[in-house]
Amino acid sequence: MRYEFTAEEEAFRAELLEWIENEVPEDLRGIGRAASDEEWENELRVRRQLADKGWLTLAWPTEYGGQGAPMMQQVIFNEEMVYHRIPGREPFGTRMLAPTLMVHGTEEQRRKYLPPIARGEVQWCQGYSEPDSGSDLASLQMRAVDDGDDFVVNGSKIWTSLAHRADWIFFLVRTDPDAPKHRGISFLLAPMDTPGISVEPIINMAGHHSFNQVFFEDVRVPKENLVGELNRGWYVAATLLDFERSGVDYPAQARRTLDDLIEYAHSTLGADGEPLSKDPDIRRKFVELSIETDAARSIAYEVADMQAHGEIPNKEASMSKTLGTKLVQDVYGFGVDLLGMYGQLRPGSPRAVLEGRMLDMQLTTVAFTIFAGTTEIQKNIIATRGLGLPRG
Template identity: 45%
Template sequence: MDFTFTPQQEALRAEFKEFFAEEEKRAPEGWTGGIEALFASDEGWVYHRSVAEKLAERGWLALPWPKEYGGKEHSYMEQLIFSEVKSYHRVPGADLWGPYIVAPSILEYGTEEIKREWLPRIARAEINWCQGWSEPNAGSDLASLTTRAVEDGDDYVINGQKTWTSGAHRADHIFLMARTDPNAPKHRGLTYFLSEMDRPGITVRPLLYMNRAHLYNEVYFDNLRIPKRNIVGPVNVGWYVTMAGINFERSMVGGVAEAKRDLEDLVEFCKQTRRDGQVLAKDPLVRQRLAEFAIEIEAGRQWAYNVSWLQSKNPMISGEPSASKYFITELTVRLANAGVEIMGLYGTLRTGSKWANLQGKFEALCQESLGITIAAGSTETMINLIAWMGLKLPRIR
């Protein structure tokens, strides 16, 4: 791999830095930057939407897309730089799914009509998406999902239930997979639909997280009618449309940048906080833990760059992104726990308490980080993929 960035990429990084450093100053009180900050409070959501409009104005939500659909035709590496700088500054503004999962699927499989209808709206940040994939009995084995879609005139009629639907209570649109052919092998009978959330037949119920925050939901479809023109790709090919979406930039560089920032804050805290008559930064056990995380985060950063570089040569690589997901999410869990342990009992106080250290960031991270080891494919699924697709070991079903 060539580790140097081009002068144009460095210039773009500087432009992103200037913008996000400024936007970070506008964060609402107590903002910690995670998914809870985004979906749980109205202030967080208003902040997210206000940044989204600015990102859209600059064309930064569509960096790698073709120009004709509002994109800038940048490479995976420019997308990586954007994600890295944005995450380091803990600034929201990019819908978690529209530009990064829905748009790539549309670009790969959508008709010209679908591209022209949906892509500019995603680039302009007009749409807030949620992802209707997982079901109560279909998570790791997603292709076994049972939500049914039955053809009826110009529409399909959808019945079933999705679960763990992040941000569905904030979203105005959902992209979902439903079974259109129950007799076909499980991967070959699925279809990919787009729908407004305010269509009759959609009910959203909160699924409170273990800390009682409202981030996730159950979504029920009860004779929901979706017009055929809202299908992406051919009927019964939805699985492959879905896979095209998840092959977008998958380096996890955002997670690394967040971990780097969290570690920097923890280091500063340890330099300034005294315990038993000396600053924490002089405690050999604390120093050792911090130094170990610094090494791991740097290794994660190099790996993430490597994944993006490999993807710029071949977007379909599979073992390396799984290794990134596994390494960064598990590292985040350990970092969060280390932060809380170093802070002692104060570390367990939530955002909002006047006694919380670093605005309760590490307590929040402790809770959130467990979720990210499961969402978008669990740690065990990542290990299976590394073994099967990365190391070419025999597949075990």
């Protein structure tokens, strides 16, 4: 498939680039990790600007606060935001929960939850993983017991990204412990300030606080916060995962980093006094990674094209995630090697090259082949649902 952009899509990209150039100063741009309070404030400030432009939710229907724009505009938006390292997008609400509510939520739930997401007012987090349930998510044990108008929830979620910043959590609970494991799960929503919810930080290997463990102790969740049918939450959860895994972010991040590294290789002399970009091994590596970036971008566009036609990508989303995440890891790994000893310096170091981003992101992106379903799990999906191979 070769995707050609329409004149309207090109015009939108040009408008977006002009806005980025004029409205987002360099010091507000970053890698969007929002680790420090200052980065988080930047994140929220830009998010409000994006919401005012209607860009957080371009492809949503207008009645829920969207622009009713074609899906491809949303993809172009995501691509340029990542390429230019603009903070402000809110993936848990806009990219995961909202499209899932459009499929499985009641009209009342859509009208309640979607407009605040579109206005950039609410931060959501995702409570799927538990200390003993990751890849085998359906084995989750967090218990919700029926008690009048409420469920009473006890248990713990782990690796919950941004739980310490979030206003609301969407999460999975076991509502029927006697049913087969996929059939006793329900999908709930709760404000993070509900009595009984507490958050403990977990520091990742790059030294940043981005995920947490979340504890639930006798937490009362009203039954109206159930999404989809009782005990059928597994199917709601699976729809959300398909939305989570798709996207052009990985190839856009790889392209930007490669462009930075190519510029560095042109302007830096090697031991032989020639620019690094003349070194045949370095040139070969650039070519190899560029080809992979274009391939990952094509698959990401194919996924977006399916979404634009109302299809839910499944094995295609797994292919996109597998290829894109490995690519990003390879690009940062190459960046660290190319920079030599300077590649070991972190952001803030006075001698850091390319803002010390290479090592920081090499460490950060180790997680990319783990979150949203590990690469091994994606390959299982591609093998069974894509290639029709028997379960291993």
